[in-house]
Amino acid sequence: MVKETRYGVISDVHRDPRIVGLTIDVLKKLGAEKLIVNGDIGERQRTLQASQDYVAVILDAVGKSGLESYVQPGSHETIGAFQPVLEHFKRQYSNLMSTFDVPKVDNGDHHLVFLPGSDFVCGGEYQIGSDENIPSGLYLPIEQGLVPYNPDAHRALMAQGKFRGLLHYANMNDLKKTISDGGKTIAVCHVPRKFDSLEGAVDGAYFGVQADGSVIPGIVIEDRIRRQYGAVSDMDVRLIAAANRLTLKRENRGNQELRKLYAELGVTKAVSGHFHESGHKAHDANVKPVQQGTLVDELYWNSGQLDLGQTGILMVRDGRVSYQNVKLQDYLK
Structure with missing residues (x-):
């Protein structure tokens, strides 16, 4: 008998958390049996309470779906805004994990x-990495680096005015213990592994580099420029950006260490989000496109940015x- 499982996948909810409930209704009508919530569902708001409320709207909708659901953070979630809310709804809904x-x-x-977190945190506190000197766990960032979390140190930093937030570090090398069969594995991480070809890749990124080396999404820069200068051409956007010491680039920005790890462990199937400009892209390891509805043994898929109305279903049939x-x-008309 053929076994088939259908996962609805949601990520990158940066504008209005209320869209999640509508999305789940659509996914269920399309046959989703389970849900994967793959990060960036905790957009920072003005206050901690508002940030927690944002996450709560999403997780309440996930819990009420009744579907077996797996939830993890991405680049934007802070520990204070995300973790307590997740714990609350885990207690309220047995289907939420x-x-x-x-x-x-x-x-x-x-x-x-699952590998929760991101290698590029945008105000978030869940980071993935491969530093052999930093085991997975909760840390306090200090001037000298990271120290393992303990309440006394936390209180001392608060008293000294040196508290810089928290950091949960997920060492991706833990996957070596978790993965027992690379051929059967579907890796779920907010960020993808790195690829070599830019056109059509799930890790294709458009961004601007500031003089200090920091990075801003390219679409944000374009929006700011066109708001100020009007409907200028793409070339003018680049010239204006350069005049403001911003260099616009398009590159593969997936994680190189994750690429090596997947190759070592034989992982050929992975679901990601993160790169908004690459939403709904899907391909094999050579960035050869994979068509929708085609059963394959090798697939790298960016399920899309929900803010843009992008979501999707991962179907597994006999592996x-x-x-x-x-x-x-197409469904909310």
């Missing part, structure tokens, strides 16, 4: 393996995978 508690799910013909890109605009 944290990937910190469940890093691997064995579904017989396939294994879901092989396919995907369906879903544009909410």
Whole structure:
């Protein structure tokens, strides 16, 4: 008997958390049996309470869906705004699970393996990395680096006015223990591994580099320039950006260490988000496009930015995978 599992995938909710409930309704109508919430569902608001309320709207909708759901942070979630809210809704809804508690799910013909966090945190506090000197865990950032969290040190830093927030570090090398069969594994991480070809890649990024080396999304820079200068050409955008000491670039920005790790462990199937400009892209390891609905043994898929109405369904049948890109605009008319 053919076994088939359909996962609805949601990530990158930066504008209005209320869209998640509508999205889940659409995904369920399209046959989603389970949900994966793959990061960037905790946009920083003016206050901690407002930030927690933002996450709460999303997780309440996920819990009410009744679908088995796996939730993890991405680049934007802070620990204070995300973790307590997740713990609250875990207690309220038995179908809602944290990937910190469940890093691997064995579904017989396939294994879901989760890596929570991001290598590029945008105000968030969940970071992934491969530093062998930093085991996975909770840390306090100080001037000298990271120190393992303890309440006394936390209080001391607060008293001295030196508290810089918290950091949860997820060492990706933990996957070497978690993954037992690379061929069966579907890796789920907010960020993708790095690829070599830019056109059509899930890790293609458009960004601006400031004089100090910091990075701003390219679409943000374009929006600011056109708001100030009007409907200028792409060339004029580049010239104006350069005059403001900003260099616009398009590059593959996936994680190189994750690429090496997937190759070492034999992982050929992965779901990501993060790069908004690459939403709904899907391909193999050579960035050769994979068409929707085609069962394959090798798939790298960016499920899209929900702010743009992008979501989707990952289908697994006897260990092989396919995907369906879903544009909410087509269903909310």
